[in-house]
Amino acid sequence: MKVLVIGGAGYIGSHCVRQLIEAGHEPVVLDNLSYGHRQALGKSVKFYLGDLADKNLVGKILDGEKIDIVMHFAAFINVGESVLEPIKYYKNNLSGVISLIETMIEHNVKKFVFSSTCATFGIPKSLPIVEDLPQNPINPYGQTKLDVEHFLQNCARAYGLNAVAFRYFNASGAAEDGSIGEDHSPESHLIPLAIYAAMGKRPALKIFGSDYNTPDGTCLRDYVHVDDLSRAHIASFKLLEGSGKFLHYNLGTGTPNSVLEIIRGVEKVSGLKVPHEFAPRREGDPDALYADSSKAKKELGWRVKYANVEDIIRTACKWHFAHPNGFE
Numbered sequence: 282m283k284v285l286v287i288g289g290a291g292y293i294g295s296h297c298v299r300q301l302i303e304a305g306h307e308p309v310v311l312d313n314l315s316y317g318h319r320q321a322l323g324k325s326v327k328f329y330l331g332d333l334a335d336k337n338l339v340g341k342i343l344d345g346e347k348i349d350i351v352m353h354f355a356a357f358i359n360v361g362e363s364v365l366e367p368i369k370y371y372k373n374n375l376s377g378v379i380s381l382i383e384t385m386i387e388h389n390v391k392k393f394v395f396s397s398t399c400a401t402f403g404i405p406k407s408l409p410i411v412e413d414l415p416q417n418p419i420n421p422y423g424q425t426k427l428d429v430e431h432f433l434q435n436c437a438r439a440y441g442l443n444a445v446a447f448r449y450f451n452a453s454g455a456a457e458d459g460s461i462g463e464d465h466s467p468e469s470h471l472i473p474l475a476i477y478a479a480m481g482k483r484p485a486l487k488i489f490g491s492d493y494n495t496p497d498g499t500c501l502r503d504y505v506h507v508d509d510l511s512r513a514h515i516a517s518f519k520l521l522e523g524s525g526k527f528l529h530y531n532l533g534t535g536t537p538n539s540v541l542e543i544i545r546g547v548e549k550v551s552g553l554k555v556p557h558e559f560a561p562r563r564e565g566d567p568d569a570l571y572a573d574s575s576k577a578k579k580e581l582g583w584r585v586k587y588a589n590v591e592d593i594i595r596t597a598c599k600w601h602f603a604h605p606n607g608f609e
């Protein structure tokens with residue numbers, strides 16, 4: 282398949298580009314490099330610098346490259362910032378997708394893979410989180426992702442679009458060979474921040490909250506390896522035949538880990554102490570989020586390779602220790 286990977290220079294997109302090549306597909310990347318890194322892609326990967334809302338450019342790529350499928354990773358991802366700057370998030374994460382889908386329909390490209398999030402569920406009614414639980418996001422980031430899911434469903438009905446939305450839980454880890462990995466700026470995610478603290482790159486890690494309704498009082502999350510996420514994307518291609526489909530899957534390992542467990546994991550894998558201190562809760566953090574991914578297992582044959590969080594941390598450590606300044 283010829284695949285246009287939008288946001289392919291970012292963390293998850295760049296790992297997916299690698300997996301696509303390994304699986305024999307032909308990725309073409311469009312990224313405006315607002316956050317991504319050209320160095321995260323091999324030199325031989327065809328790269329277009331530009332914005333997903335540039336209809337002229339996207340149309341030219343769809344036709345010129347004879348694109349079969351569009352994978353959409355491009356979005357702003359900082360939950361806290363989305364509360365302070367909702368316009369920025371609605372513009373890029375929602376309006377941008379509307380413009381993109383319009384261009385795709387105009388150019389008769391009707392297969393679309395979308396990066397959604399478990400943040401669409403807000404505070405879940407029950408655990409583990411199955412696909413059809415009510416979705417009640419509690420911040421603009423999660424809301425824009427849910428709005429896109431609804432929009433895709435309507436476009437499937439109206440225009441015969443075939444779309445799949447993957448609700449990732451906590452994407453983490455790095456390529457097994459340590460050559461690419463997570464390099465967000467600013468970084469807000471727990472695993473890289475814990476590793477930075479161990480490396481002495483940052484001061485003590487702040488643990489946001491110690492009084493959650495969980496066994497050790499810190500939040501539970503479902504950390505899922507970025508290469509396992511990529512494999513689900515590629516497995517979905519076979520379901521995107523036909524017309525007018527909207528599919529959605531929760532992607533996580535199903536195993537919750539607390540913040541303290543992640544710190545202990547980083548200490549065990551790295552052999553270093555993670556200096557840490559307790560801090561007040563971060564606004565909008567639910568006690569626990571973890572996935573029931575039986576639907577992806579059944580319909581996509583998806584199996585995680587990294588079921589143990591220490592294996593995920595091992596790949597992240599390999600990347601960060603080999604590249605203390607990221608892609609710089």
Ligand SMILES: NC(=O)c1ccc[n+]([C@@H]2O[C@H](COP(=O)([O-])OP(=O)(O)OC[C@H]3O[C@@H](n4cnc5c(N)ncnc54)[C@H](O)[C@@H]3O)[C@@H](O)[C@H]2O)c1
Pocket residue numbers: 287288289290291292293294311312313314315316317318331332333334353354355356357358373377396397398399448449450451452453465
């Ligand atoms: N990281 C996670 O834990 C997580 C969890 C759930 C969902 N997601 C979703 O997965 C996707 C990828 O996340 P990530 O962690 O790789 O983020 P990232 O910031 O590393 O990658 C996003 C990429 O999109 C590009 N981009 C942003 N806006 C663009 C635009 N208008 N036009 C062209 N390129 C643009 C950025 O330059 C960047 O390279 C996002 O949609 C995010 O919401 C991420």
Ligand SMILES: O=c1ccn([C@@H]2O[C@H](COP(=O)(O)OP(=O)(O)O[C@H]3O[C@H](CO)[C@@H](O)[C@H](O)[C@H]3O)[C@@H](O)[C@H]2O)c(=O)[nH]1
Pocket residue numbers: 358359360398399400449450451452469470471472474486487488489490500501502540563566570
């Ligand atoms: O310095 C830190 C950073 C995080 N945490 C905690 O660690 C857990 C994980 O936090 P983080 O790594 O920021 O991930 P989430 O807030 O769970 O959100 C991520 O995962 C979501 C899906 O679960 C995505 O939608 C978001 O884009 C992505 O940021 C949470 O309990 C945080 O409170 C800390 O205690 N200290």
